[in-house]
Amino acid sequence: MVTADTNPFRVSRIESLAYRAPGFTWEAFLNTLATHQYRGAIVGPHGTGKTTLMLETQERLAATGLAVTYGFLNEETPRPGRVARRIVRDTPKDTVLILDGAEQLDALTWRWVCWTARRLRGFIVTTHTPGRLPTLYRTQSCQATLRELLGELNPEDLESRWPRAREHFNQNKGNIRDVFFDLYDDCTQTSGKAD
């Protein structure tokens, strides 16, 4: 039986993957952030790596000596407006705040958050669609990235799993996180029943 801690697509393995995209370099990305005074939006659909990118960005900026705070909102966050206001209010002014999931905020809260965040060293948000802050970078998924990630998670079965992975990729409209959930299910369904 493939158990949760032997399934190659378990969440701890997915979350340990580093951000990647064709043509992406950390040097260019961090330069873009610095050029824009660490103010702007990372835009992309679900499952294209925004959170992965932001968590790694937090670490890399912190390694340069910047103070960085990371806040996360999603559909399951209760009262996201209240959470966001608290995060912004509690962030010290010499800090770069990364607010992941800014699309969860209504227009009024967004205006308050934006106004209050002016005092911060930087304010980077992620959203699904452009318009809230100037777009600094767009995340998008592609089959080449999926194949690379699949090769890292499950190298021994890469060729046999690839056709199903492509099917899932198309069904999930490019949401790579959901592709891995479906591959997780494939693994549990093909394993034998426990005795």
Place this chain on the structure above:
Amino acid sequence: MNISLQLNQDPTGLVPGQVIDGVAEWDLEDAPKRAALRLFWYTDGRGTQDVGVVEELALPTTHRNGKGTFRFTIPTLPYSFQGQLITLKWAIELVFNKGKQVERLDLIVSPWVEQVKLQKVD
């Protein structure tokens, strides 16, 4: 760099409510900015990962090396279990500098002799 965690009990045969103790020892290249020892459980499998920190002890950060004993009481719940969709594990972790240096000791906590194994349901 050398980090070690030793438990005086068998880490695979712990029961809820049990008091456990052991020794933590570290020898880093520099004095850490942050150091902690924590008892926690976490889930792995499909979907979001859940984590519950039961107790966390702050460790001194004045020297690059150190050694000390610790003692935790394992709570009554949750039990360790292993299934196809999700698994729940207990662990003790010695963490320096927000996870840049980590030593983890996995534990199995169960009121029975073995970890709970969830069976597949058709």
